Amino acid sequence: MTGPLLSFSEVTRRFGTVRALDPVTLTVGRGEFVSVIGPSGCGKSTLLRLASGLDEASSGVVETATDEVAYVFQDATLMPWRTVRRNVELLGELSGADREDVRVRAQAALESVGLADVAGRLPRQLSGGMRMRASLARALVMSPALFLFDEPFGALDEITRTRLNVQLMDLFVARGFGALFVTHSVEESVFLSNRVVVMSAGPGRITAEFTVPFAFPRPAELRYTAEFTGLAGKVARALEDAS
Numbered sequence: 001m002t003g004p005l006l007s008f009s010e011v012t013r014r015f016g017t018v019r020a021l022d023p024v025t026l027t028v029g030r031g032e033f034v035s036v037i038g039p040s041g042c043g044k045s046t047l048l049r050l051a052s053g054l055d056e057a058s059s060g061v062v063e064t065a066t067d068e069v070a071y072v073f074q075d076a077t078l079m080p081w082r083t084v085r086r087n088v089e090l091l092g093e094l095s096g097a098d099r100e101d102v103r104v105r106a107q108a109a110l111e112s113v114g115l116a117d118v119a120g121r122l123p124r125q126l127s128g129g130m131r132m133r134a135s136l137a138r139a140l141v142m143s144p145a146l147f148l149f150d151e152p153f154g155a156l157d158e159i160t161r162t163r164l165n166v167q168l169m170d171l172f173v174a175r176g177f178g179a180l181f182v183t184h185s186v187e188e189s190v191f192l193s194n195r196v197v198v199m200s201a202g203p204g205r206i207t208a209e210f211t212v213p214f215a216f217p218r219p220a221e222l223r224y225t226a227e228f229t230g231l232a233g234k235v236a237r238a239l240e241d242a243s
């Protein structure tokens with residue numbers, strides 16, 4: 001299939017008198033990782049809700065070229081009484097897929113996020129980073145074509161976050177999904193993305209867009225190179241201008 005996986009064409013969203021989004025035009029291609037960065041309240045979560053169908057645009061058109069969409073939140077939202085494995089199997093179970101097939105896919109997803117050894121534990125027996133990896137594995141079971149991420153690593157410490165960035169990038173390279181990734185971290189956005197979109201608030205609109213030229217897979221050390229810090233500096237300046 002050709003054409004973008006996700007597209008916003010001149011999309012606005014109003015809540016009463018609040019203009020949450022001014023016309024926003026944005027696409028995510030197949031196998032493309034796009035980050036959205038912007039000050040609090042600029043409409044990032046609104047964009048994701050529109051993309052997922054949880055909310056409707058006031059005007060303009062939102063189109064997704066796939067039904068296989070996964071939504072990953074900052075809160076891992078695991079069921080506390082289910083083991084990690086049973087949590088990871090949950091979406092497969094709910095989809096009515098064959099039990100054995102779900103078990104095999106869950107095992108593969110657990111292995112791909114490095115949680116196979118702790119699959120028998122309950123969520124409260126995991127660290128915050130492990131819980132987020134379990135949340136990712138649960139989404140991966142459905143092999144989504146499009147991932148929507150709402151600040152998935154925002155609550156984690158810097159070292160864990162950096163590790164999970166590398167792990168997510170590896171998954172992106174291996175699985176080739178498209179992603180719309182909301183973050184407050186400039187470094188994270190540049191490290192993960194093909195493209196970084198900067199939004200400003202009041203009303204939310206796109207004020208800058210950067211193409212990230214580094215080839216995948218990207219080594220963690222990329223962050224310390226002059227090319228990386230130079231581009232991150234440009235994104236940071238655009239973010240300051242937007243705030």
Ligand SMILES: Nc1ncnc2c1ncn2[C@@H]1O[C@H](COP(=O)(O)OP(=O)(O)OP(=O)(O)O)[C@@H](O)[C@H]1O
Pocket residue numbers: 015018019020038039040041042043044045046047204
């Ligand atoms: N259901 C709603 N009712 C009224 N106003 C809303 C609603 N949802 C969002 N808004 C408003 O729309 C604007 C954008 O909100 P949104 O949550 O998309 O911002 P955000 O960029 O994700 O913020 P943050 O970075 O703080 O999570 C804000 O002004 C917010 O108050």
